[in-house]
Amino acid sequence: MLVEKNRFPAMSDFSSPSSDVPPALPVPDLGAAMYESSPDCVKLLDKSGRIESMNKNGQCAMEIDDMTPLLGRSWSSLWPPEAVPTVLTALDDARRGGTGRFTAFCPTAKGTPRWWDVIVAPIFGADGKLQRVLAMSRDITGVRQAGQALRHSAERLQLATDAAELGLWTWDPVSDMVTWDNERTYDILGIAHSDPPVNAARFASEFLHPDDIERFTDAVAASVAGNMRFQFQGRVLSQDGAARWVELYGRRHHGEDRPRTQLVGTIADITARKLAEDKLIDADRRKDEFLAMLAHELRNPLAPIGAAAELLKLGKFDEARVRKTSEIISRQVSHMTHLVNDLLDVSRVTGGVVKLETAPLDLRDIVADAVEQSGPLIRGRGHQLAIHLPPYGTTVLGDAKRLVQIVGNLLNNAAKYTPDGGNIDLRIEMDDERVLLSVTDNGVGIEHQLACRVFDLFSQAEHTSDRTAGGLGLGLALVKSLVELHGGKVSCYSAGTGAGSTFSVSLPRLRDGREAVAPARAREAHAGPARALDILVVDDNVDAAAMLAMLLEAAGHRLTVEHSARDALARIDTARFDVCLLDIGLPEMDGNALATRLRSHPGTCNALLVAITGYGQESDRRRSQAAGFDQHMVKPVDTGKLMDVLADVA
The missing domain is CATH 3.40.50.2300 (Response regulator)
Structure with a gap:
């Protein structure tokens, strides 16, 4: 608090007291000892409120070097203007036979800021009439500052707990009762203020997941037995059975206002953090599986390439064997190139550096190109492919190359995860706003817990353990990213293992009258150069x-x-x-x-x-x-x- 100094009148103001001020009256001997020994600032005032005397301790408290100039002055004139009405009211109360009490600010004679707790009481004579007024002022500056510091500390604690969304609790080991000390605790536990209090055992049995009770009990016992902090992570169950992760911190505390040791602490809802940690652990596991899978996939083509190179070093081959060796090397290099391209494609798409070259496109043309690309794999596995297309235009705004990649990846996925001789169904449907393309197979299917992660990177590691499908598990992740770049959505449904799968892509339908552009077709390869270069x-x-x-x-x-x-x-x-x-x-x-x-x-x-x-x-x-x-x-x-x-x- 900023204090305006020199509110107390300067000593020069009191150099000439009025001539009609009566001389200071002697203090009665009976109370002289008490008067002088009081640690408070004690003043005797006449009936009009003018100062007659002040004890020595009071003069020290008020930092008065010479009391003489103050005698006969109105006591209220020594107070700051804003306190004067309060002082006069207290004096009036005393004159009427009552007691006035107030707290106010008043600097000392030397300008030191002080807060005072003041009592104003009447002094009656033997005839029962008012003779003087007694004013006792106690310096409460330190107490007030301590109170302000305590309130400031409490406000900061409240701000911190609110910002961190922390609940507060106290447990008394003697009474074995737990109290919830702020509103956040009730929110985290899902309880009302009217709910009955609990002890530690009831808290464990009524709130905690059964698998976590033993750890909680051990943590409490260890904290009480030793001088150590209490820490616990576990699950609390709501009334509907849903589990939420909480983290409790506590420590033993023995306050001056508490006759015995208690355990005080915080409770935080860490459900989101635990879910994030679980996702990181799962991602780390899938990353390790992917790296192992990548090594496997790269070693596979390297083995025949290395063997072919060693074979060629032996020499003495006929043309047919050389051609066969060359074809093996070419196929394996093509396979490795495909793996590397998939990795780079995922990096570009997930990194947001892919720019779509969009144009109005008929999705039926996209399907035709994708089927042409995936046809060798589908025919090689002996699958039957059924295609159901509407007779009229299914126009979308998209990148032809990327849309072909989306449909091709879905067809390849169906072909790889369907046993030889299976059935694959591709169809296009639409409404006024969307075009829906779906690819359904009668293959190995997907477990329910995997269906929600099948579009995550490297999820192929969980798709099959025998590696018969091959690949790096990037195709569906690419599909999801590319579909979302087109403003669409992709989903997966499977009734379970062995029940086949359906992958659906929903894209915004283009209805602004623009004609679809046919995708560019690959041109035929030249038979040979027209001249040597x-x-x-x-x-x-x-x-x-x-x-x-x-x-x-x-x-x-x-x-x-x-x-x-x-x-x-x-x-x-x-x-x-x-x-x-x-x-x-x-x-x-x-x-x-x-x-x-x-x-x-x-x-x-x-x-x-x-x-x-x-x-x-x-x-x-x-x-x-x-x-x-x-x-x-x-x-x-x-x-x-x-x-x-x-x-x-x-």
């Missing part, structure tokens, strides 16, 4: 460069291979090239910088520049385009696509 290959991976050069030479082109940007720049001074195939991750000067140099060189300024790289993120493609590349291909290169690009140049 001069091609420069630059890659610091000697084996990769050599194999790519051998492949292109076999296709009839003329190849030059360099393994550094410096050697490549030296080469273009003496030769001209139609096409330059450049690795991005070159030492000293990367492929992007090299492409910029080639674009400015007369011998290669018009050449086709193709990035052949392991970097396949969208940002990598933007950087290569800015550097001057015409094409960006990710390793391992799709040779069919590369041949098409070269055929365009030839």
Whole structure:
């Protein structure tokens, strides 16, 4: 509290007391000892309220060095203006024979702030008439400050418990009674103020989950027996049987106002935290399973590739055996490429870096493309695919490539998890607002507890333990993310193990009159180049460069291979090239910088520049385009696509 100093009149104000002030009356001898020994500030006033005397302790409390100037002055004039009415009221009460009492602020003569608890009482003579007024003021500044500090502390505690949503409780081991000390405790336990109090045993039996009672009892006993803190996590059951996780903290406390030791503490609802912890544990477990699965899936194709390489080193093969070995390597590389692409696709989609190229599309065309892609797997497993499409347009606004990926993943999932010779049903239905596509199979089905997690990353690890389906469990996670990017929803239903599954995709129906655009179809591969091209290959991976050069030479082109940007720049001074195939991750000067140099060189300024790289993120493609590349291909290169690009140049 800010105190306005010098409210107490300056000593100069009292240098000339009025001449009509009667001389100070002597204090009666009978009360002199009590008067002087009182620790309070005791004043004798005349009937009009003027000061006659003040005890020595009072003068010290008021920091008065000389009492003389104050004698005869009105007592009320020594108080701050805002306290004067209260002082006068107390004086009037005393004059009428009563007792006035009040608490007010008044600084000392030297300006020290003080709060006073004041009693004003009458003094009667032998004739029963009022002779004087006694005013006793007790300095309560320290008590008041302590009270304010206590209230401030209580307010801060209340603020902290409210912010942390903590309940407060007290347990008395002697009476064995538990009290709930704030409203939050009642909310957490789901009880009313009118509910009867409980002891520790009843709390355990009536509130706690049976599996947690023993741990609770042990925790309480340990806290009471020793000088240790009480801590417990467990489940409390509501009246409807629902369980909520709570955390209790407590410690032994012996307060001055409590004759015996008690246990005081907090209770917090940690249900959300426990659910989050369980999810983290589950995610960590599924991550470990996924890593083990990834190692398994990568080792599978590496084994035949390694065996084929060793076999080729032996030599002396006829053409048929070489062709068969080449086909095995090609299939396994394709499988590994698919795995890596899935991983990268999940990273891009879940990271929010995928940009949809949307256009009005007829979902029937999307289905046709997806069936064409998934057809080999479906036919290879001997499944019967039934397709039910409406006769009229099912237009949605979407990205053709990604929608085909969604439907294809659902068909592949059905094919993989349906025993050979099964049935797969694909149908499209719609209403005024939505288009619903569903894929139903009569396969292995899904347990109920897995159905809610089947779209999570890596959930394939739980889908089957024998690994007959293969894959990394990324397909359905991609489906969910891509569908949501299109403003749609995806769901799964299965009656249980062995009962098959239905996956449904709901997309907003486009009804603004725009015509659907047919998705672009893959063009037919060129039979061969129209002419031989001069091609420069630059890659610091000697084996990769050599194999790519051998492949292109076999296709009839003329190849030059360099393994550094410096050697490549030296080469273009003496030769001209139609096409330059450049690795991005070159030492000293990367492929992007090299492409910029080639674009400015007369011998290669018009050449086709193709990035052949392991970097396949969208940002990598933007950087290569800015550097001057015409094409960006990710390793391992799709040779069919590369041949098409070269055929365009030839």
